[in-house]
Amino acid sequence: MLAFNNVYFSFPNQNVFNDLNLSLEQGEFGFLIGKSGSGKSTLLQMVYMNLIPDSGSVTVAKFDSNTIKPRDLPFLRRKLGIIFQDFKLLRDRNIYENISFVLESTNTNRREIKRRVNNALTDVGLIHRRYSMPDELSGGEKQRVAIARAIINDPVLILADEPTGNLDPETSNEIVELLLNIHSRGTAVLFATHNYDIVKKNPARIFKLEDGKATKAVIKQR
Numbered sequence: 001m002l003a004f005n006n007v008y009f010s011f012p013n014q015n016v017f018n019d020l021n022l023s024l025e026q027g028e029f030g031f032l033i034g035k036s037g038s039g040k041s042t043l044l045q046m047v048y049m050n051l052i053p054d055s056g057s058v059t060v061a062k063f064d065s066n067t068i069k070p071r072d073l074p075f076l077r078r079k080l081g082i083i084f085q086d087f088k089l090l091r092d093r094n095i096y097e098n099i100s101f102v103l104e105s106t107n108t109n110r111r112e113i114k115r116r117v118n119n120a121l122t123d124v125g126l127i128h129r130r131y132s133m134p135d136e137l138s139g140g141e142k143q144r145v146a147i148a149r150a151i152i153n154d155p156v157l158i159l160a161d162e163p164t165g166n167l168d169p170e171t172s173n174e175i176v177e178l179l180l181n182i183h184s185r186g187t188a189v190l191f192a193t194h195n196y197d198i199v200k201k202n203p204a205r206i207f208k209l210e211d212g213k214a215t216k217a218v219i220k221q222r
Contacts, residue, residue, distance in 0.1 A: 001024060001025055001026040001028075001060070001061060001156065001157065001188060002022075002023060002024040002047065002058075002059070002060055002157060002188070002190070003022070003023040003024075003057075003058070003059045004020050004021055004022040004023070004043075004046070004056070004057075004058050004214070005021060005056050005057045005058075005059070006019050006020075006021060006055070006056040006057075007019070007020040007021070007046070007053045007055075007056035007057070007058065008020075008053060008054045008055045008056055009042065009046070009051065009053050009054050010054060015212060016039045016042050016212065017039060017042075017043075017053075017212045017213070018211070018212035018213060019056075019212075019213065020043075020056070020212060020213050020214050021213075021214065022043075022207055022214040024157075024188055024190060024205075025188070026156070026186075026188060027183075027186045027187065027188050028188050028189075028205065029180070029183045029188070029189045029191070029204040029205070030188075030189070030190050030191070030204060030205040030206070030207055031191050031192075031193060031198075031199050031202075031204055031205070031206045031207065032044075032190055032191065032192040032193070032207050032209065033192075033193060033194065033196070033199060033206060033207070033208050033209070033217065034194075034208055034209030034210060035194075035210075036194065038209040038210060039209050039212075040161070040162075040192040040194075040209060041161055041162075041192070043192075043209065043214075044082075044159045044161050044190070044192060046058050046065070047060055047080070047157070047159055047190070048060075048076065048077055048080055048082060048159065049063070049065055049068060049073060049076060052065050053065055060076060060079070060080070060157070061076075061079055061156060063075075063076045078106070078153050078155075079153075079155055079156050079157065080155050080156075080157050080158070080159060081147075081149075081150030081151050081152075081153070081155035081157070081158040081159070081187075082150060082158075082159045082161070083143070083146050083147055083150050083158065083159065083160045083161065083163045084146065084161050084162075084163070085161060085162040085163060085165040085166055086166065087134075087139075087142040087143060087145070087146045088146070089134040089142060089145060089146065090134070091133070091134050091135060093133075093134075094130070094131050094132060094133055095121070095126065095129055095130050095131070095132055095133075095134070095137070095145050096117055096121075096130040096131060098134070098145060098149060099117045099120060099121070099145070099148055099149045099152055100113050100114075100117050102149055102152050102153065103116060103117070103152060103153075106153075116152055117130070117148075117152065118130070120148040120149075120151055120152050121145075121148050123148065123151065123182075124144040124145070124147050124148045124178060125144065126141060126144050126145060126148065129141065138171075139166055139167050139168075139171065140167055140171035140174060140175065143163060143164075143167065143171075143175055144175070144178065146163070147163075147175070147178060147179070147182070151182060151187070155187060156187065156188060157187070157188045157189070157190065158179065158182065158183075158187055158188070158189045158190070159190050159192075160179060160189060160190070160191045160192065160193075161192050162192055162193060162194070163175055163179075163191070163193075164176065164193065164195060164198065165193075165194075165195075169197075172195070172198065173198075173201075176191075176198055176201075176202060179191065180202065191204075
């Protein structure tokens with residue numbers, strides 16, 4: 001479902017990946033770990049093809065980085081749910097509008113938008129805050145909204161880029177549990193983190209980025 005095949009990638013004056021290989025199966029949960037600067041965010045950007053390999057290929061479902069056309073990018077990204085460390089909520093829109101915006105861009109009818117937004121907010125336990133503004137929410141609540149936005153299109157894969165990086169340990173555990181619950185329904189998750197405590201508590205495949213490659217890591221579970 002997701003595969004990096006012999007991927008090489010560099011920024012100007014910075015080599016990032018050297019013959020990187022990684023695969024995630026449909027419905028699988030994987031942790032992506034590595035030191036700061038090892039390329040975790042770069043790898044996730046390559047999944048939604050904001051960045052393209054210098055050589056090698058990235059395939060996501062039926063999309064291939066070597067053949068994808070710009071007009072196909074929106075269709076790829078509708079199959080993905082993306083969660084960022086800094087939430088990326090629109091501060092001038094309430095919570096309902098932050099999520100409905102995703103569906104409005106695809107010309108979904110209003111009744112369907114209402115049903116899906118309310119279902120997503122119920123899933124993350126925030127239906128009662130749907131008319132609140134982002135600045136009225138705690139960090140954990142904002143991240144729950146970001147997760148609701150990520151699942152609104154029933155993605156095949158959720159990319160979580162340090163989603164607990166700005167949260168306290170208790171709230172971080174709640175966010176991880178929420179993502180595990182979503183994964184249990186059959187959605188694949190690739191969770192980038194530098195928090196090894198989270199990885200130790202939750203058994204899953206672990207990919208470690210180091211020296212431009214991705215290796216399968218084993219961390220003793222608690």
